[in-house]
Amino acid sequence: MRTLSICIAIVRRDVLLGWRSGAGVATAIGLYGLIVVLVPFGLGPDGDLLSNVAPGILWIALSLALLLTLDRLFQIDLEDGSLDLLFHSPAELELIVLAKSLAHWLIALVPLLLVTPVLSLFLNMSIDRTLATMTSLTLGSPTLVFIGAIGAALSVAIKRGGIIIGLLVLPLYVPVIIFGVGAAQAGTNVFFAGAEGPQASLLFLSALSLFSVVLGPIAGAAALRSVRS
Amino acid sequence: MSKYANPHLFMKYSKPLLPWVGGLCTIMLVVGFVWSFYLVPPDYQQGGSVRIMFVHVPAAWLSQFVYASIAAASLVSLIWRHALADVFAKSAAPLGAAFTLLMLVTGSIWGKPMWGTWWEWDARLTSALILFFLYLGYIALWHTIENQQVAARNAAILALVGFINIPIIRFSVDWWNTLHQPASVIRSDGPSIDSVFLAPLLFMLVTYTIFFALMVVIRMRTEIMRRRLSSARYASAAFEESVA
Numbered sequence A: 001m002r003t004l005s006i007c008i009a010i011v012r013r014d015v016l017l018g019w020r021s022g023a024g025v026a027t028a029i030g031l032y033g034l035i036v037v038l039v040p041f042g043l044g045p046d047g048d049l050l051s052n053v054a055p056g057i058l059w060i061a062l063s064l065a066l067l068l069t070l071d072r073l074f075q076i077d078l079e080d081g082s083l084d085l086l087f088h089s090p091a092e093l094e095l096i097v098l099a100k101s102l103a104h105w106l107i108a109l110v111p112l113l114l115v116t117p118v119l120s121l122f123l124n125m126s127i128d129r130t131l132a133t134m135t136s137l138t139l140g141s142p143t144l145v146f147i148g149a150i151g152a153a154l155s156v157a158i159k160r161g162g163i164i165i166g167l168l169v170l171p172l173y174v175p176v177i178i179f180g181v182g183a184a185q186a187g188t189n190v191f192f193a194g195a196e197g198p199q200a201s202l203l204f205l206s207a208l209s210l211f212s213v214v215l216g217p218i219a220g221a222a223a224l225r226s227v228r229s
Numbered sequence B: 001m002s003k004y005a006n007p008h009l010f011m012k013y014s015k016p017l018l019p020w021v022g023g024l025c026t027i028m029l030v031v032g033f034v035w036s037f038y039l040v041p042p043d044y045q046q047g048g049s050v051r052i053m054f055v056h057v058p059a060a061w062l063s064q065f066v067y068a069s070i071a072a073a074s075l076v077s078l079i080w081r082h083a084l085a086d087v088f089a090k091s092a093a094p095l096g097a098a099f100t101l102l103m104l105v106t107g108s109i110w111g112k113p114m115w116g117t118w119w120e121w122d123a124r125l126t127s128a129l130i131l132f133f134l135y136l137g138y139i140a141l142w143h144t145i146e147n148q149q150v151a152a153r154n155a156a157i158l159a160l161v162g163f164i165n166i167p168i169i170r171f172s173v174d175w176w177n178t179l180h181q182p183a184s185v186i187r188s189d190g191p192s193i194d195s196v197f198l199a200p201l202l203f204m205l206v207t208y209t210i211f212f213a214l215m216v217v218i219r220m221r222t223e224i225m226r227r228r229l230s231s232a233r234y235a236s237a238a239f240e241e242s243v244a
Helices: A002-021 A023-043 A047-070 A072-080 A082-087 A093-122 A127-154 A162-185 A199-228 B007-039 B048-080 B083-115 B123-144 B148-180 B195-243
Strands: none
Touching (some): A002 A023, A002 A093, A023 A047, A023 A093, A047 A093, A072 A082, A072 A127, A082 A093, A093 A199, A127 A162, A127 A199, A127 B148, A162 A199, A199 B148, B007 B048, B007 B083, B007 B195, B048 B123, B048 B148, B048 B195, B123 B148
């Protein structure tokens, strides 16, 4: 019971801190929008082409924008000393990492999800395709955050560690991007099974997210422990 | 177990072995290249291009074997704090990356006359490319964390996370590839290989593996000496400070 209340307190604290400072989240939203807006300049303004590649663009842009925020996950707590206090907390470090990652999902990823419908307009997406992409992004986004938390924890010992997180984390994003874009391309009918329907991809996405919710806190906590010693 | 974790014993026993293994490896490399480049007849379909296989396939085998051995060493290092396991993992990683790069480059050179393209988003090629990036991230982590003990633990965690993810990546890339590209260039069943090609191929596999073992022992010895040197420098600096 006590562990649970500690975790809730950590989530509330991180969400409040993120919300009140706001700068990191706003930067991520700006970057997300800019990557999406740059695509038509790279590919040309052809509406059919843009709507074809739109789910992939949104998935990649969202992953990159999130990557920018990941170094804040543990770095700020390390600098102001609150990470040392968290180490002395009676709650398990794995659960603390879980709570912090969950808070990061709420404060950094949910805003990106919320602006996605606006960005879909720039890519000439139909409402159906936007809904399908939103569904796949929502189901897959825990993977992005929790695998990202591993990279953030591994690089917390490095000054200016933000640059290396991408090198550590992006290869591990390959499965989630494959199934995410696959599900988004397959449409909105989530009950349509088989290779052409999104059901299989959505199930794999959910499996990846559940798996990363376990793997991320264990590996992240192990990495934080090594930095502490 | 901890008896063999002693770097001093490792240095003592590996030193006399090096010239013998080095000599054996040189002879096997010469024999292997002469055999596979001059004595093997050209393939009836692929012609002389088939010879790239003898460079390519052993590199592909080692690229995966080395990653698996790094993951195993990382597990040993995390559980038993085995000092040599860290040294092995750090020394093996650039070799594994080099074998992966060799596999990609030779595969690409083979692909140009055979498939008519330098790069094909085939499932196996794609997984190999991602493996290469996993190696790069792993090496980068070792080099950016200054404290060697923290670097060793974090690199071990990364290696294990990567190792757990490799089957998932393989599976997802297979899935993606069948979705986008029904007719794969490399058939998974593959044409059965003639013994004229199989014998030199197996020989090269063994040769490459011995080459890797030789290189990794040399690199491990260098790494141990580097660590001794750096601790000797710290010690002498501390001594000078205490005298002053």
